[in-house]
Amino acid sequence: MAKVAIVYHSGYGHTKLLAEAVAKGAASVAGTKVDLVPVEEADAKIEILNAADAIIFGSPTYMGDVSGQFKTWADTTAKVWFGQGWKDKIAAGFTNSGNLSGDKLNTLQTMWALAMQHSMIWVSLGVMPKTEKDGLVLNRLAGYGGAFSISENAAPGPDNPDKGDIATGAALGQRVAEVTKKFKG
Ligand SMILES: Cc1cc2nc3c(=O)[nH]c(=O)nc-3n(C[C@H](O)[C@H](O)[C@H](O)COP(=O)(O)O)c2cc1C
Numbered sequence: 001m002a003k004v005a006i007v008y009h010s011g012y013g014h015t016k017l018l019a020e021a022v023a024k025g026a027a028s029v030a031g032t033k034v035d036l037v038p039v040e041e042a043d044a045k046i047e048i049l050n051a052a053d054a055i056i057f058g059s060p061t062y063m064g065d066v067s068g069q070f071k072t073w074a075d076t077t078a079k080v081w082f083g084q085g086w087k088d089k090i091a092a093g094f095t096n097s098g099n100l101s102g103d104k105l106n107t108l109q110t111m112w113a114l115a116m117q118h119s120m121i122w123v124s125l126g127v128m129p130k131t132e133k134d135g136l137v138l139n140r141l142a143g144y145g146g147a148f149s150i151s152e153n154a155a156p157g158p159d160n161p162d163k164g165d166i167a168t169g170a171a172l173g174q175r176v177a178e179v180t181k182k183f184k185g
Helices: 014-028 046-051 069-075 078-082 104-117 162-182
Strands: 002-008 032-036 054-062 090-097 131-133 137-138 146-149
Touching: 002 014, 002 162, 014 032, 014 054, 014 090, 014 146, 014 162, 032 104, 032 162, 046 054, 046 090, 046 131, 054 069, 054 162, 069 104, 069 162, 078 131, 090 104, 090 162, 146 162
Parallel strands: 002 032, 002 054, 054 090, 090 146
Antiparallel strands: 131 137
16 A cells, blocks of 8 residues: 655645645555645644655745745654655645746745655656646646646635646646555555
């Protein structure tokens, strides 16, 4: 059984929708156990993360970077970092923001740096830009390092973030689960 944990923050619910899609995508791979961990519970649930084969990081982009809440939690993982407890776990990331760019790449790079400090193995999105699937456009934002979505600063709902962006999140979750399964042998 490959264990995939998704640790995420969402202030207003948009990134939560993306996190749920990532979880659904990971769970679609047979033999995968998925845990969705809101960052507010991540400290109490650290054993879930410690036991995971893969950890996927998710945060909205606030002021061009991960949210303060995500960063505060990330700093608490220094306790794990000291013993390199997450070494060789698979890692990936996703972010949602109000604008087309909004500096989402910088948010992903913060997650990447966190993963590198923990000696984790970063998995890319693996979906070509503007891939059409089931009537949706996946990776319309042409990200490669992870999944991006836009919320247009409107309330979260069935069309916000865009269904194609949500499907992009599911594709990331699926890929991480597949890679984790291969990696575990
Ligand atoms: C404090 C704050 C800072 C923000 N900074 C950015 C930003 O740098 N770039 C951007 O595109 N959107 C920015 N936004 C918009 C959010 O990314 C957007 O509303 C997103 O959907 C919030 O996700 P959430 O609902 O998961 O919290 C910001 C919003 C807030 C509240």
